[in-house]
Amino acid sequence: MTKRDVAIVAQGLTKRFDGFTAVDNVDVEVRRGEIFGFLGPNGAGKTTTIRMMLGLLTPTAGSVEVLGVPVAQRPREIRPHVGYMAQSFSLYDDLTVLQNLRFYGRSYGLSRAELRERIREALRRTDLEGREDVPTRALSGGWRQRLALNAAILHRPELVFLDEPTAGVDPTSRRAFWDLLYGLVSEGVTVFVTTHYMDEAEHCHRLAFIQRGRIIAQGSPARIKQEEMQGGVLEIDCDEPNRARTVLAEIEELDEVTHYGAKLHAVAKAPEDFEARIIHALEEAGLVVHAVEAINPSLEDVFITKMARTRDKTARRSEETDVRDAKSAPQNQE
Helix, strand or coil, X not given: CCHHHEEEEEEEEEEEECCEEEEEEEEEEEECCCEEEEECCCCCCHHHHHHHHCCCCCCCEEEEEECCEECCCCHHHHHHHEEEECCCCCCCCCCEHHHHHHHHHHHCCCCHHHHHHHHHHHHHHCCCCCCCCCEHHHCCHHHHHHHHHHXXXXXXXXXXXXXXXXXXXXXXXXXXXXHHHHHHHHCCCEEEEEECCHHHHCCCCEXXXXXXXXXXXXXXXXXXXXXXXXXXXEEEEECCXXXXXXXXXXXXXXXXXXXXXXXXXXXXXXXXXXHHHHHHHHHHCCCCEEEEEEEXXXXXXXXXXXXXXXXXXXXXXHHHHHHHHHHHCCCCCC
16 A cells, blocks of 8 residues: 555554643554544544544644644644534534535635635535524534535535544434445545444444543454454344343353343353353343344444453553552561
8 A cells, every 4th residue: 555545644652731631642543535433432532533643633643644744743734625514613603504614615715706616516515405594503413413514515625533423413314424424435535433323333434442442442333343352243022121131140150231222232252151151140130031133243343342452451451550659668567
C-alpha cells in the first residue's frame, strides 16, 4: 500500500491531562475510500483522538498524519480537505435549514454560484427539499443529523470525521444516515466514524476497539470476530434472564455472561461442554430453560469479552503493582 492510499496514520498517539491519560499510545491506519469505525464506551478516548487528528488538540506524545500532512506542524493545511460533525449538535437552532447551509458554505469560502449548486445537491441527497424554510429546532433528530452532515460536506472534503453521529436517533433514521455514508464512500470520500452501536460497526470496512485510551482490537469485522474471540458463545433462552445471569455467574469457567435482548450469551473456551451444566444449574434454581445452543459470536460478543478481559488484566496488573510496592516499602521498626 502506497502513502497515497492512506488517509490517516497515527503512531503512538497519546494525550494526557493533569496526570490522566485519555489516549494511550494509539496506532491507527485508515485507508482512503473506506468507512473506518472507532468503537468504545463513553470516556474511552474517541473524541480526544479525533480532536488530535484535526489539530484541535496537541498530542502529548506520538504523531498523526492526515492526507499526508503532519497535523501537529501544519494543522491549517488539512482543514480545507476535511469535514467534521461534532458529537453535540453544532448547527444554529434559530436559523432555518437554508440559512444554516448558507452560513457554513460561506465559512468554507464557497462562491455564491458554488454555494447555490452545493446546497441544491445537499438538499436533494438528503431529502431535505421542501424543508428549506423550516427552523432547525423544529426538525426531528434524524433530520437534524442529515442537516449537520450536509453542513460538514458542503465544501466536498476528501475525509469526514463523524463523532457519534446517530446517538439518540431512531433505527430507521440511523439506517438512512448510513445509506448516505455509503453514497459518500462511492464518491471517493473517506469516513472516520465513532459509534457505540454494534449494528453500525458491522457496516464499517474496518474497525478499532478502544478502551480506557488503548486500542484493544483492530481489523475488519469478519477478522475481529474470527481472530479476537478466544472461545465460543452459547445463546440461552430461559425465563427470568436477570436471575438466570446471577445463577450462571457462579460457574467460574464461563468467561462472560451478558444480556442479548431477551436472551443471554455465555462465553466459554469449549462452549459445547457447558450446555448440560447450564441447563442443570438453571433448572436447579427453578428456572424454565427453552433452549441452549452454540452460535457464531456477534461483534458485540467479541467487544464485550475483549473489554472484560482487558479490564481483568488491568486489575491484575494493578494488584501486582500494589504487592510489589508493599514489599519494597520500608518496614516500620518498633
